[in-house]
Amino acid sequence: MEVRCRAPGKIILAGEHAVVHGAAAIAASIDLYTEVHISLRPSGQEDELIELDLKDMGLNLSWPCSQLKEVLGDCSAHGSVLMSCTSEKLELLSGLVAQKNIPQENVQLNSGLYAFLFLYTSILGYKPGKTIVTSELPMGSGLGSSASFCVALSGALIALSEGFSLKIKEKKDQFSFEKNVLELVSKWAFEGERIVHGKPSGIDNTVSTFGNMIKFKKELKTTSSMTPLNSTTPLKMLITDTRVGRNTKSLVSSVSERALRHPDTMSSVFNAINSISDELALLVESPAADKAAVSEKEEKLMELMQMNQGLLQCIGVSHESIETVVRTTMKEKLVSKLTGAGGGGCVLTFVPTLLSAAVTEKVISELEKCGFRCFMVEVGGPGVQVFP
Numbered sequence: 001m002e003v004r005c006r007a008p009g010k011i012i013l014a015g016e017h018a019v020v021h022g023a024a025a026i027a028a029s030i031d032l033y034t035e036v037h038i039s040l041r042p043s044g045q046e047d048e049l050i051e052l053d054l055k056d057m058g059l060n061l062s063w064p065c066s067q068l069k070e071v072l073g074d075c076s077a078h079g080s081v082l083m084s085c086t087s088e089k090l091e092l093l094s095g096l097v098a099q100k101n102i103p104q105e106n107v108q109l110n111s112g113l114y115a116f117l118f119l120y121t122s123i124l125g126y127k128p129g130k131t132i133v134t135s136e137l138p139m140g141s142g143l144g145s146s147a148s149f150c151v152a153l154s155g156a157l158i159a160l161s162e163g164f165s166l167k168i169k170e171k172k173d174q175f176s177f178e179k180n181v182l183e184l185v186s187k188w189a190f191e192g193e194r195i196v197h198g199k200p201s202g203i204d205n206t207v208s209t210f211g212n213m214i215k216f217k218k219e220l221k222t223t224s225s226m227t228p229l230n231s232t233t234p235l236k237m238l239i240t241d242t243r244v245g246r247n248t249k250s251l252v253s254s255v256s257e258r259a260l261r262h263p264d265t266m267s268s269v270f271n272a273i274n275s276i277s278d279e280l281a282l283l284v285e286s287p288a289a290d291k292a293a294v295s296e297k298e299e300k301l302m303e304l305m306q307m308n309q310g311l312l313q314c315i316g317v318s319h320e321s322i323e324t325v326v327r328t329t330m331k332e333k334l335v336s337k338l339t340g341a342g343g344g345g346c347v348l349t350f351v352p353t354l355l356s357a358a359v360t361e362k363v364i365s366e367l368e369k370c371g372f373r374c375f376m377v378e379v380g381g382p383g384v385q386v387f388p
Ligand SMILES: Nc1ncnc2c1ncn2[C@@H]1O[C@H](COP(=O)(O)OP(=O)(O)O)[C@@H](O)[C@H]1O
Pocket: 034, 054, 108, 109, 110, 111, 112, 113, 133, 134, 135, 138, 139, 140, 141, 142, 143, 144, 145, 146, 147, 149, 196, 197, 246, 247, 248, 249, 340, 341
């Protein structure tokens, strides 16, 4: 039995970080994917293994099923029985990963490996199998590689979990899960994200699962809310990867620490960001009948992105490299904001409909001279897809 599943990365148009503290945020999927292929091996053989082949990194790891069972204990694994990773289990998973002597330059991968072992064994138990992962997303740079990895993995595992394979429905030339299964995939991926991020809002796994553009709000007491948004005009975004490495978990906790030090001030900033997201959601869905209306809409959108970037700087998650992108693009009156956790990573630049190709090329060339990598993305494509 085998299955292939892919899930997209994302951009956040407004509201990152504030969303962790209950503000609304707007995110959209992009056309860069993580793909997970799992082939199950027949059980009952000797030397059964759970293998993980991270193709992009040239890392091939495996754990004997008997060892995993001995360390993690018996479990009643099934895709429909959602569970969280306890701190005790995380400790056991970290022991299992530590034995693999991951090269120091890949040490940031560890949390992804804990998430892999947790999701695999919680959904499929100790069934032997080989998982191959490839990704088009730069890792740890704000485009949601962690969520797309967790969503693609959870999707593949659930598709192989008993009782779920029949719920895959055919849609033109692609396959997708039924809505209730999609929700389950997103929830499992959220549990994986908790291992990688510590305190995720849930926006990344939600947009990677459902695709398109969404407004997301983490309700602090009840469940989160997700509203699909229908953008009435295409949004073209230039992405600049500053190549400055950073880690979402530590940036999210640095914002929480600042919020503990200055609760009222930070709460006002989060409220302001919430208003930006609310306004942006209305704006993207508002009709624009002619060129003048489109320009007016784009001006407003750029202003909102600019204000959001100012507030992200104010909560301490910008970076010299991000400010360089903001200044460089501003020379051509283009607005940029960081996307994801910040601290380096990727920056979005809105590309207005009437911007000439020559100006776009000039901006890209200046950014590349700074050592950054630029690329255009399609915004708002499909979410998780499964190929049985
Ligand atoms: N393809 C992958 N395979 C294994 N782990 C991954 C993969 N993609 C992401 N991860 C995990 O997610 C981490 C990056 O997540 P994060 O810091 O949230 O940045 P982002 O989600 O913006 O890329 C990596 O360090 C790794 O642990």
